Amino acid sequence: MENTLHDITFKLFGESDQDTRLKVLITLVVDLFMEVEALRESLIELTEDRKGSQLDTYDDSEYPDESISSISRGKSIYQKAYLNTAYLTHNSIGPSGGLDKLLAEFYPSSSSQIRQTWRECLFLERLGFSEEEITKYKKLAELAETLT
Secondary structure, eight states: OOOOHHHHHHHHHSSOOHHHHHHHHHHHHHHHHHHHHHHHHHHHHHHSOOSSOSTTTTOOOSSGGGSHHHHHTTOOHHHHHHHHHHHHTTOOOSSSOHHHHHHHTTSOSSHHHHTTOOHHHHHHHHTTOOHHHHHHHHHHHHHHHHOO
16 A cells, blocks of 8 residues: 555545445554554564574575565664565465464464464463463463452
8 A cells, every 4th residue: 555644544534335344444553553463573572682683584584685684783772673564464474464474473373273362372482481380370360350
Protein backbone atom coordinates (compact mmCIF):
# COMPACT_ATOMS: atom_id res chain seq x y z
CA MET A 1 0.00 0.00 0.00
CA GLU A 2 1.59 3.22 -1.14
CA ASN A 3 -0.74 5.85 0.27
CA THR A 4 -0.39 9.20 1.91
CA LEU A 5 -1.78 9.89 5.36
CA HIS A 6 -4.70 11.64 3.67
CA ASP A 7 -5.38 8.63 1.40
CA ILE A 8 -5.38 6.24 4.36
CA THR A 9 -7.69 8.45 6.41
CA PHE A 10 -10.08 8.86 3.49
CA LYS A 11 -10.13 5.11 2.77
CA LEU A 12 -10.78 4.29 6.41
CA PHE A 13 -13.32 6.98 7.27
CA GLY A 14 -14.58 8.25 3.92
CA GLU A 15 -17.05 6.65 1.59
CA SER A 16 -14.88 3.64 0.71
CA ASP A 17 -16.14 0.12 0.18
CA GLN A 18 -15.52 -2.56 2.79
CA ASP A 19 -12.78 -4.30 0.74
CA THR A 20 -10.79 -1.07 0.49
CA ARG A 21 -11.07 -0.46 4.24
CA LEU A 22 -10.06 -4.03 4.98
CA LYS A 23 -6.96 -3.80 2.75
CA VAL A 24 -5.90 -0.59 4.50
CA LEU A 25 -6.45 -2.15 7.95
CA ILE A 26 -4.49 -5.28 7.05
CA THR A 27 -1.57 -3.18 5.86
CA LEU A 28 -1.66 -1.10 9.04
CA VAL A 29 -1.74 -4.22 11.22
CA VAL A 30 1.24 -5.77 9.42
CA ASP A 31 3.14 -2.47 9.80
CA LEU A 32 2.37 -2.53 13.54
CA PHE A 33 3.55 -6.14 13.85
CA MET A 34 6.82 -5.13 12.20
CA GLU A 35 7.21 -2.18 14.57
CA VAL A 36 6.43 -4.23 17.67
CA GLU A 37 8.83 -7.00 16.64
CA ALA A 38 11.60 -4.49 15.97
CA LEU A 39 11.03 -2.84 19.35
CA ARG A 40 11.02 -6.20 21.13
CA GLU A 41 14.19 -7.35 19.40
CA SER A 42 16.01 -4.09 20.13
CA LEU A 43 15.02 -4.24 23.80
CA ILE A 44 16.22 -7.83 24.02
CA GLU A 45 19.49 -6.78 22.45
CA LEU A 46 19.86 -3.89 24.92
CA THR A 47 19.04 -5.87 28.03
CA GLU A 48 20.63 -9.26 27.46
CA ASP A 49 24.27 -10.15 27.88
CA ARG A 50 25.00 -11.62 24.46
CA LYS A 51 28.17 -12.97 22.96
CA GLY A 52 27.55 -11.21 19.69
CA SER A 53 24.75 -9.35 18.08
CA GLN A 54 21.71 -11.34 17.07
CA LEU A 55 20.71 -8.51 14.79
CA ASP A 56 22.61 -9.84 11.80
CA THR A 57 20.64 -13.10 11.82
CA TYR A 58 19.37 -12.65 8.30
CA ASP A 59 22.73 -11.72 6.81
CA ASP A 60 23.22 -14.86 4.76
CA SER A 61 24.71 -13.29 1.66
CA GLU A 62 28.06 -14.42 0.39
CA TYR A 63 28.52 -10.95 -1.08
CA PRO A 64 29.36 -8.56 1.81
CA ASP A 65 28.41 -5.41 -0.11
CA GLU A 66 24.97 -6.86 -0.84
CA SER A 67 24.13 -7.98 2.71
CA ILE A 68 21.91 -6.56 5.42
CA SER A 69 24.95 -5.84 7.59
CA SER A 70 26.39 -3.64 4.83
CA ILE A 71 23.37 -1.38 5.29
CA SER A 72 23.23 -1.54 9.09
CA ARG A 73 26.86 -0.75 9.93
CA GLY A 74 27.00 2.17 12.32
CA LYS A 75 23.24 2.19 12.92
CA SER A 76 21.53 2.08 16.31
CA ILE A 77 20.28 -1.16 17.81
CA TYR A 78 16.70 -0.18 16.99
CA GLN A 79 17.60 0.70 13.38
CA LYS A 80 19.26 -2.70 12.95
CA ALA A 81 16.31 -4.49 14.56
CA TYR A 82 13.80 -2.73 12.33
CA LEU A 83 15.89 -3.38 9.21
CA ASN A 84 16.11 -7.08 10.06
CA THR A 85 12.40 -7.28 10.82
CA ALA A 86 11.52 -5.59 7.54
CA TYR A 87 13.91 -7.95 5.72
CA LEU A 88 12.28 -10.92 7.46
CA THR A 89 8.93 -10.04 5.88
CA HIS A 90 10.52 -10.48 2.45
CA ASN A 91 12.50 -13.63 3.29
CA SER A 92 11.02 -16.63 1.48
CA ILE A 93 13.71 -19.14 2.45
CA GLY A 94 12.19 -22.42 3.59
CA PRO A 95 8.61 -23.63 3.59
CA SER A 96 7.03 -20.33 4.66
CA GLY A 97 6.95 -16.80 3.35
CA GLY A 98 8.15 -13.68 5.09
CA LEU A 99 4.83 -12.67 6.58
CA ASP A 100 4.49 -16.17 8.07
CA LYS A 101 7.92 -15.75 9.65
CA LEU A 102 6.89 -12.44 11.20
CA LEU A 103 3.62 -13.85 12.57
CA ALA A 104 5.51 -16.87 13.95
CA GLU A 105 7.16 -14.48 16.41
CA PHE A 106 3.70 -13.91 17.92
CA TYR A 107 1.62 -17.06 17.37
CA PRO A 108 2.06 -20.86 17.54
CA SER A 109 3.00 -22.50 14.25
CA SER A 110 0.44 -25.31 14.40
CA SER A 111 -3.10 -25.75 15.65
CA SER A 112 -1.99 -28.55 17.99
CA GLN A 113 0.15 -26.02 19.87
CA ILE A 114 -2.68 -23.56 20.47
CA ARG A 115 -4.05 -25.36 23.52
CA GLN A 116 -0.56 -26.21 24.80
CA THR A 117 1.06 -22.82 24.29
CA TRP A 118 0.04 -19.41 25.43
CA ARG A 119 1.21 -16.68 23.09
CA GLU A 120 3.09 -14.89 25.84
CA CYS A 121 4.96 -18.11 26.66
CA LEU A 122 6.47 -18.11 23.18
CA PHE A 123 7.95 -14.72 23.93
CA LEU A 124 9.00 -15.68 27.47
CA GLU A 125 10.96 -18.55 25.92
CA ARG A 126 12.54 -16.16 23.46
CA LEU A 127 13.51 -13.89 26.34
CA GLY A 128 15.46 -16.74 27.88
CA PHE A 129 13.04 -18.03 30.51
CA SER A 130 13.53 -21.74 31.21
CA GLU A 131 10.82 -24.32 30.63
CA GLU A 132 10.51 -24.64 34.41
CA GLU A 133 10.04 -20.87 34.82
CA ILE A 134 7.43 -20.78 32.06
CA THR A 135 5.53 -23.68 33.65
CA LYS A 136 5.58 -21.86 36.98
CA TYR A 137 4.35 -18.68 35.27
CA LYS A 138 1.46 -20.57 33.66
CA LYS A 139 0.42 -22.05 37.01
CA LEU A 140 0.50 -18.63 38.65
CA ALA A 141 -1.41 -17.04 35.75
CA GLU A 142 -4.05 -19.79 35.90
CA LEU A 143 -4.40 -19.15 39.63
CA ALA A 144 -4.76 -15.42 38.98
CA GLU A 145 -7.68 -16.16 36.64
CA THR A 146 -9.59 -17.69 39.57
CA LEU A 147 -9.16 -14.69 41.86
CA THR A 148 -12.19 -12.51 42.49
